[in-house]
Amino acid sequence: MTTVKTAPPVKAPGESRMRRTLSALGAGQAYIGLVLILAVGIATKGEMFLNETNLTNAIGAFASRGILAVGVTLVILTGGIDLSVGSLLGIGSMTAAMMLAKFSLDPWQIVPICMAVGALFGFLNGAGTAWLRIQSFVMTLAMLSVVRGLDRQVSDNVSVGTQIAGPDGKLTPQAEAFQVFGTPGHNLFDRIYYPVLAFIVVCIVFHLILTKTRFGRHVYAVGGNATAARLSGVNVTAVTIAVFTLSGMLAGFAGPIDAAYSASADPQAGLSFELDAIAAAVIGGASLAGGKGTIAGTFVGALILTLLDNVLGLNAVSDNWQLVIKGLIVVVAVVLQRPDLFKFLRGGSRS
Amino acid sequence: MTTVKTAPPVKAPGESRMRRTLSALGAGQAYIGLVLILAVGIATKGEMFLNETNLTNAIGAFASRGILAVGVTLVILTGGIDLSVGSLLGIGSMTAAMMLAKFSLDPWQIVPICMAVGALFGFLNGAGTAWLRIQSFVMTLAMLSVVRGLDRQVSDNVSVGTQIAGPDGKLTPQAEAFQVFGTPGHNLFDRIYYPVLAFIVVCIVFHLILTKTRFGRHVYAVGGNATAARLSGVNVTAVTIAVFTLSGMLAGFAGPIDAAYSASADPQAGLSFELDAIAAAVIGGASLAGGKGTIAGTFVGALILTLLDNVLGLNAVSDNWQLVIKGLIVVVAVVLQRPDLFKFLRGGSRS
Amino acid sequence: SKTPAPSASTDSGAGAKKKFVVGYSQSNNAEPYRAQLNLQLQHFLKQYPDIELLPIADAKQSSATQVSQVQNFITQKVDALIVSPTEPAPLTAAVQQACDAKIPVIVLDRTVNTDCYTAFIGGDNVLIGRKAGEEAVRLLPNGGNIVELRGIMSNQPQIDRDKGFREAIAANPKIKIIADREGKWVKEQATPIMQQWLSQNQQIDLVYGHNDPMALGAYLAAQAAGKADKIKFVGIDGLAIPDGGIRAVQLGQLSATFIYPTGAKEAAETVNKILHGQQAEKKQVLGTTQVTKENAAELYKQYDLSGQN
Amino acid sequence: MTTVLTMRAIGKSFPGVRALDGVSLTVAEGEVVALLGENGAGKSTLMNILAGVFKDYEGEIEVGGELVHIHSPKDARRHGIAMIHQELNLVPELTIADNIFLGQERALLDRKTTESRTAELLRGLGLDLSPRTLIKQCKIAERQLIEVAKALSQNVRVLVMDEPTSALADAEVHRLYEVIRDLTGRGVAVIYISHRLEELEEIADRVVVMRDGQYIGERNGINRDELIQMMVGRPLGEMFPRADGGSTGEELLKVEGLSVPGESGSGRTPLHDISLSVRAGEIVGVAGLMGAGRSELLESIFGVSKPAQGEMTLGGRPYRPKSPKAAIRRGVALVAEDRKAQSLVLGNTIGFNASLPSLKRFLRLGVVDAKRENAAVERQVRELRVKAPGTRFTVGNLSGGNQQKVVLAKWLLTEPSLILMDEPTRGIDVGAKAEIHALMSSLAAEGKGVLVASSELPELLAMCDRILVLCEGRVTAEFRRGQTTQEAILEAAMARQKVTV
Ligand SMILES: Nc1ncnc2c1ncn2[C@@H]1O[C@H](COP(=O)(O)OP(=O)(O)OP(=O)(O)O)[C@@H](O)[C@H]1O
Ligand SMILES: Nc1ncnc2c1ncn2[C@@H]1O[C@H](COP(=O)(O)OP(=O)(O)OP(=O)(O)O)[C@@H](O)[C@H]1O
């Protein structure tokens, strides 16, 4: 009788191919919001919108926030949230500028230091969340405040410039080199704007980490069902601490990029960047409940946010209306890119 | 032998009394953070801190945010989040000031209008969350932007004063009456500052709603397990829409209070108040996962935040160190007031 | 960008009637002072029929936003660019890019760290701070205690308004600043700070607010405590709006305020000159006017733009 | 036979509960030891200690003659201990393969190997699912088998199975037995917890009985009555106490031509043209293999999903519930299949959960009358003998069987006229099972209608006046009381229609 039982073939080869194509289409769905904005940009401003310089400028302006968004995505995937990334970017940028101004360090010395500073505070976030079991919202909100205070204190509330001139009136070699982090106009091969490159590289690296490594799998497991993960031998505490540390490290890395972009480290740098970063992740499909989201999604979310700004700006929409339209389009984009859109429109479908 | 079987009595009277006392003590635990701050205040500043005027001032400054926190608590209890309350307060305050300045309306006409405006936007938040199934974080973030844009547009980016003078150079009767909403120095019986009163009344009303009504139970059920709630006959959609609407309504109500406090409606009014409101709720023990939290807790959370500010201010701590210390004390307060603190300190206890 | 000449950019418009397009990036629309500046700039530029001002771009206090706004304007090949930088350093590179693209740049209100701009127009915050200090010295002939409400600590105007003020009050050693806090330019922040100062039972004779809203926020607190009559309030900005500093002086809430000139009129004139190939002064530093009970009504009328746009 | 596992004098306390007290247990290589005991006896707690769920416990554990300290699931795995937990513990957003190898991956994932290993394991359990299927798309029975596969994926010396069959129907259960025999043949020791005594007869070499957190005794043979006596501390009468053919009344529920579309990838079975009726005072059973659509049928009647076609009447009036709320208003109750996901707010109290659907009864002037509510809940909870310190106890900390009783209490408080039960005795001890059966009988006797879906055929055979058999969303047979056998039902359950796509 067992033969009859095994009969229902769950995966006929033909069906499986169709299924896969369908699910790939479903993934394509995720880009509809972005396509919509690109379409509007091209329709309204054509060449002015769709040219390398403009797109580079647009994405470059968001690059440091995009990098924050990658870190925040990691944290969100485990079911937490990181509100401190804006402040951590701030202290990262201040660290970079001070290292440059006071100690004339080279970029390759500055970056690891900034990343270490960010990672340290990120680790504290993780420790508070995992060991003291403080809700990450509270822990990182407190960190936001603490780090901002420290940032302002070490800088004495004065912004620190990064375009340090030597005795000859020209930029010092270190200051010159520092500009590659993203002072507008400094490009690789005269074409590729470094912060955009950095953002893309960070996205690729963390995409690979999340999809190809054990650690990535554990991140999803912790967010998807922490109990199940624990019972399967996943070290939930370690994973939690790791994602916060990585998020802090990335924020530290974004610091010099922001400092170079502004050619100075402002004690207020990064203020409320956390909201942009979280928005990019969530628009990209990450669920604040944890366990659901991808770096590709976050990348798309970041593009949506920054290109939307760009399109509205190029169209010279007044700022107040920009705020209104931006909110509306984000809603439309999020609705359009849900994977079950068609099913949803047909009505039905229950939670 | 049946007696043996029925033996475990569900609630032995003696045991129950002890249990209730114990659980009351456990609740007392929730106030440790507050007690700590009061103690520091009294220890450092004694009479200067612990006097009616100072405490009234401190709580009064937070009253409008406290009212937002009550609404946000409702939303958090269902497992959502409301980031738009700051903007809704802003448009509420602008509505109030304009109604006063342009149409000379009386307070009792202004309040319902402001509440209706807030409730309308809150309803849209709820509709987007429940019907379009947008994550509330995205939906209310979009609303934050839309409403702020509208606010700035209607006000032309100029703040609108509420101390409207008549031709005789004195305040118009309506402007005079409007001051009860909270212009400093306007008290009931010359003692009770109206915004503090309003905050407390709002807390009591919503405490009763949450604990005594069916709606309140449903709020907890939706946040605790939405599927189980639906299968138990709870209209999850309706509850979701209701909490967002109520949150919006309360934000609208907080609008005139904020306008009166500053004697003007600023187009930026309420900016980032949502963070304070959420922080009050979460410090008060509300879980962002939903299903856990109380109004009493939120009230305590609000007091912790505002009294902390006050204590640091009275002690003339520098602004930068205030940021640092505030973050640290919030962490300490949250750790101290966890109900399982003692168990936690003893080690042990899982997840 | 392939360096088009500034005037060549309007080729697309062709025809005889050439209209110049001007972009303006404002650091933050939602400050009353800046809203006023916007209003005035629109008003004065309207008087030149061949100049079109694009909708004002609001950086919302974010340097990053502002840099991309400037870049947007460069992309749009505007004929002239006006920028009110949030902070000097961040905008430097962007202004340099505009300069490289041969777009004339007028820096309004706050400076940038490059010389590659066509004109700078702005007030002198150190000067205004000094005037406020001198007024404080005048108001407190027998010396006294001052509390200071600062703008956002790292903002250059905050630094300058503090510096000038302290320089001026040094004239009378019996005048002391007994407390200072960051009010972040916001009225609502100033009230509780003032309440705390009052709770500390110190003698306060004068409140110096880095802008009028903060001074007025402090006034509300003092009024509630019944101490408003014994304390003088000095602000800065002197906006001609119903909720602004000039009215507050008229009502006796502020003892004095100082008009921080928007420079809108000068900017409009300069833009016109540049676009028509005339010489414009590279650096125009504007003075200030003290608002007193006597001249308040007249100044209000002079600067009030409501109904003119 | 050599002893692989010795647990000595194990004790464990929770706040207010002494869950275990000096329990000892030894298991030999290749042996199947069954743990038997009432709900809340401490079986899961004992095994959770072995699996490293709790950091601390009293007593000693020896594996292979060596004293070991088990403080985390990782420790347990290192000593070759694997456990299938009573509550399903899978990550819904991950694939089957990811779940099975969760915690054992290599630093760099090796998709190919894990997926082919997964396919092998699934095949061994008779599951024909792609390793890439997401858990959230799997049915509850499939999930239970995936948990088994997960345990089998490791190199185990001791395998603990905590009610592995509670969601399985007979065919899958037998497949599981084959797997267990294969394992014991290779020297693996198995500890098996189940409330289905007939399973123990088939599979267990030895039965250890626990009561109230203590070791009571053990037997090598299975003597039903004796075991029950040991478990509950008293002899238990008839297991299925339903008098023959209760008198039935008016037609209560009538379903005609009900069809519900399935959703691809959601794990829901479509229903085709189902007709049935339930009379007042009648108990109607629904049988079928896993995925036959039993749950879907009950849920449709309860208004969970909107039927595409078909007519229903309830008490003679047309019945088309838009939502569970509407169904409840008409006096229908559903004891859902998955208590954790569908029935309980785990973080809240017994009282909160029990009164949730019936709050309307306790309203006075729009306010919940807490006194009346409490009294009613307490009465109901006591009647069902829920083992808990009080109604303010958190439901999530109850033992599985007691949670199920809270679910029953919750629905009884709504005073339904038609009660739908989906696996109502899942995870319930024999004593409680008898109570629930008695409860069903008395509900019927009160003139209520009961529609019960169950995977335990003896239960259906003994309790029901009529039994419907479903196969792939169609009714394939209907039997009257006393006119059928397990074999006949199974045959009908497998009477697949040739479906032309
Ligand atoms: N985390 C916990 N906190 C408090 N009490 C607990 C906890 N876990 C279990 N208990 C209590 O320990 C006792 C034993 O529970 P356990 O789950 O071991 O029972 P069981 O024998 O497995 O019952 P069932 O057959 O119903 O699954 C019960 O009284 C239960 O309420
Ligand atoms: N993705 C899902 N979301 C919610 N519920 C699900 C999901 N997948 C499966 N289920 C549950 O499983 C049920 C599917 O079982 P179905 O009705 O097809 O078979 P059944 O005969 O009840 O068999 P069994 O319950 O033994 O698996 C659904 O009705 C639902 O209760």
Ligand SMILES: [Mg+2]
């Ligand atoms: Mg158990």
Ligand SMILES: [Mg+2]
């Ligand atoms: Mg079922």
